[in-house]
Amino acid sequence: MTDLRDAGDGSAPATVPAGELRYPAGDVLVVSGLPGSGKSTLIKxxxxGPDQRGRRVRRVDSQDVRDRWQRAVPAAVPYALYRPLVRIxxxxxxxxxxxxxxxxxxxxCGTLAWVRRWLAYDARRRGRSLHMALLDVPPEIALEGQTARGRGVSQYAFARxxxxxxxxxxxxxGGRLPDGCASAVLLDRRSARALRRIGFE
Structure with a gap:
């Protein structure tokens, strides 16, 4: 487990080595954190790509799927009606x-442990590894992020x-990796902004 957060004790802030996070080509990286913490922004x-093999790096973000559906569905149709289709x-x-x-x-989003178990199982089955980049952002900053993007979650969902x-x-x-993860890195807002590239080689 690697902690790249600012120590908060007046010492120099943590920085991302060489501005990059690097993983073996073909592996899977989960970027987790609160809604509004900057996950989509960091990924984008x-x-x-491509990775060192010349193959594309696939970005899978449920918000991209939701946006595509919202562009295709009439604005008068409430999102709740087609949310299950977006998830599928x-x-x-x-x-x-x-x-x-x-x-x-x-x-x-961090709440669906079964998704990470699925990813870990699939990675093992294919001879690959699962990794996590975890954004540790204060709740008030995450809420500001939701406001800035014009899209938030309910108080109940945010509490979850x-x-x-x-x-x-x-x-x-505590040095405990999430189930099935081969590595994990803790980032705060500053170290996430210092991260220029996530590469696979």
């Missing part, structure tokens, strides 16, 4: 990405996210 900014489309896309054998980066992500952070601070 830092993940770029998201998991179908994730399944396809895993089957491709390409390097994969997955946006994860806080419990789940808090548990992941506590485990990481």
């Amino acid at each position: 900014r830092a993940v770029a 489309a998201h998991y179908a896309g994730l399944h396809s990405a895993l089957r491709s054998g390409d390097s994969v980066v997955v946006h994860d 996210h806080r419990r789940a992500v808090g548990s992941l952070v506590a485990d990481a601070e």
Whole structure:
């Protein structure tokens, strides 16, 4: 487990070595954290292909699927009516990405442990590894992020996210890797911004 957060004691802030996180080509990286913590922004900014084999790096973000559906569905139709279809489309896309054998980066809200178990099982079965990048961002900053993007979650859902992500952070601070993960890195907002590239080689 690697902790790249600012120590908060007046010492120099943690920095990402060489501005990069590097993983073996074909592995799977889960980027987890609170809604509004900057997961989608980090993935879009830092993940770029191809990997060292010349193959694409697949980015799987449920928000991208939701956005595509919202553009296709009349605005008068409430999202709640087609949310199940969005989820089905998201998991179908994730399944396809895993089957491709390409390097994969997955946006994860932290609350669905069964998804990480599935990813870990699939990676093991294919002779690959699962890794986690965990954004540790204060709840108030995450809420500001939700406001900035114009899209938030209910208080009930946010409380669930806080419990789940808090548990992941506590485990990481105690040196305990999430189930099935070969490695984990803890990032705060500063170290995430310092991260220029997530590469697979």
